[in-house]
Amino acid sequence: MHIPDGYLSPQTYVPLFGASLVCWSIGLKKIKRELSTKQVPYLAMAAVFSFLIMMFNIPIPGGTTGHAAGAGIIAVLLGPWTAVIAVSVVLIIQALIFGDGGITAIGANCFNIAVVMPFVAFWVFNLIKGKSRDPKRLSLAAFFSGYASLTVSAIFVAIQLGIQPLIARSSSGTPLYAPYPLSVALPVMALEHLLLFSIVEGVVTLLLFKYFMKNEPELIYAETGNGT
């Protein structure tokens, strides 16, 4: 999901960086209003948790293992704005220390994974849950929040990559950045996520949600509306 350097044209990565910047600014203001001076350690620990989720490989049906991106469950547990900042911090650290994701693509990666994913997860969770307290419906909401958030995020990535041949070509017509048109990038990304990766994301979101519902339901932001 991390877009490396070289795949996006400046016409794409500059506006996406601007969009992420706006979201970071709104997110920091909202969290500061809710948490005041406690915001720094709170966000840092949320980022650490978001990073560490990826260290756990979960066995999935079919005999393989996978790990989740975690942005969906962070949004359900801590709220979407906290997730925006926490997951962005993780993505910035990944780019600056581990070389995961490009430097010019930091804005695009943060927008796709740290902005789109948490909000889609939070909205889908609330949409399916409604006012119900039925455990089965809550579990369904948790699974689909993870499943839908990663799928929508992958579709955003596919669109950004797929428009590159339309944006920038050399004089001979050769694509200068990501070479696959929308007609290829979109179905490939959508299908591989719909059929595999999003299922892993959904399973991890469901497992963690069930764990917290059973042991510490008061900590779930989407249930209490209170991140502190």
Add this chain to the structure above:
Amino acid sequence: MANRIPSFLLDKPDSDIYSEDRGKIKLSFIERGINQVADVIRSGYIQWDTATNDGFFQRLDARIKMIFLLFFAVIVSLKKEIMPEIYLGSFIFVLVLMSRLNIFSFYKKVFFLGFLFGFLIAVPSAFNVIVKGEIIFPVFQLSKDYRFWVYHIPADIGITREGISAVSMLTIRVVNSLSIAFLVLSTTPFPDIIKALKMLKVPDSFLMVITLSYKYIFIFSKTVEDMHRAKKSRLLREVNSAEARKWAAGRMGFIFRKTRLRCDEIFKAMLSRGFSEEVKIYKPRKLKSRDIIAGAILMITGVFFIWY
């Protein structure tokens, strides 16, 4: 004399204990977890180690290196021809040599990732099914053209000149971007990178969050590694998938609790040291003339590459 060894220790362990087959998950999920955590810790140590070497880039101020990183990453993304990208790559190679980095391990990492994210992902686009053009390597011939919605599969399928050009361009651009990023990241300690970001007007509170996260990622990575090792040491055989999922969810929940508790402890520690409402990271020292001269040379070289 009767055997006193418990029977479960006398059972021969499954020789294929770390593999996955026939839909059964064995212990590989623990091994993968340990490897991922080990990678995180190793990357942190390697960066710290190479950043303290005595080379050209290590001696430069982090602010100059951050400007270099952003400036050259943008230049690499702006180039539209292969030759300027090759010249840029050669310039970065010289900088890597001057910084006394281990050339073999540096380029092994760069080329591996460049091959993976540049070449391998892009290579199908060399075919005329994706990038139309003059076929120079015919591969396959169908009886007729096929059209379906927006898709068109020509009768003659092969690798095109334009396709090769697109793949080469993308691969070399990815390799150059990775080289620039790894050059700066391998020669700059992470705290210095964060201080340098202050120059880019990143808010202090955001920088503080990144700094704290970075420190605690390593501290908690060790905790996660211990969890995996403890689980592994208690297992003799394959585990049921559902049980493994339950264990992972429980451990993630535990980590969540630990981070929440640590959040309170950090906050109390901050208060006890006189922390008020304002997060303030002090301004870094003034740039030395050596840094200014090196920075100017790098910038002029960058401008030359923009025009070339």
